[in-house]
Amino acid sequence: MSEETMPAGEAAIRVTAVPADTNVYGDIFGGWLMAQMDLAASAVASRHSGGRAVTIAVDGMTFHRPVFVGDEVSVFATLEEVGRTSMKVAVATWRRDRHSDEAYLVTRARFTFVAIGQDRRPRNVKPMTAAV
Numbered sequence: 178m179s180e181e182t183m184p185a186g187e188a189a190i191r192v193t194a195v196p197a198d199t200n201v202y203g204d205i206f207g208g209w210l211m212a213q214m215d216l217a218a219s220a221v222a223s224r225h226s227g228g229r230a231v232t233i234a235v236d237g238m239t240f241h242r243p244v245f246v247g248d249e250v251s252v253f254a255t256l257e258e259v260g261r262t263s264m265k266v267a268v269a270t271w272r273r274d275r276h277s278d279e280a281y282l283v284t285r286a287r288f289t290f291v292a293i294g295q296d297r298r299p300r301n302v303k304p305m306t307a308a309v
């Protein structure tokens with residue numbers, strides 16, 4: 178394994194990177210990875226808030242390693258903090274070569290979501306007592 182070990186728990190998203198996800202150099206697009214992370218984090222935020230939640234900010238994203246076609250990409254998302262209407266979700270993405278058990282951390286970031294109502298305005302969310 179790499180310097181860190183991939184979490185043993187369930188990934189919010191696990192998907193295989195395919196040629197359609199590549200940039201002009203043949204590596205996987207950072208934007209595609211960000212979309213997977215947004216989807217994973219939004220699942221946590223929507224579940225906690227019991228409804229629609231939108232991304233308002235993404236902080237601290239660094240791409241540490243490239244992802245290649247055929248890699249298994251695992252995205253882990255954990256609710257870290259809950260405000261009045263906002264939720265901060267820590268997201269970490271790992272890659273595993275499909276022919277190996279070696280897994281490497283690709284990127285981490287913190288996504289902030291705001292729960293919104295039918296009127297698209299922020300709505301209150303429950304405090305972070307019950308873990309998602």
Ligand SMILES: CCCCCCCCCCCCCCCC(=O)SCCNC(=O)CCNC(=O)[C@H](O)C(C)(C)COP(=O)(O)OP(=O)(O)OC[C@H]1O[C@@H](n2cnc3c(N)ncnc32)[C@H](O)[C@@H]1OP(=O)(O)O
Nearest residue numbers: 215216219231232233234260261262263289291297298299
């Ligand atoms: C039939 C239906 C089926 C549905 C099946 C769907 C299935 C498919 C699922 C896929 C789902 C993918 C989901 C992806 C998620 C998007 O991609 S969402 C699209 C991109 N995001 C947007 O379009 C959001 C655009 N922004 C907005 O509309 C407005 O800014 C918002 C979010 C309504 C907030 O309005 P506002 O007036 O700025 O709110 P304000 O009251 O000032 O602040 C609200 C909270 O945000 C915090 N905040 C404000 N600015 C910041 C900031 N820069 N940083 C951090 N926090 C901030 C405030 O501190 C406050 O927090 P609390 O103290 O209340 O906890």
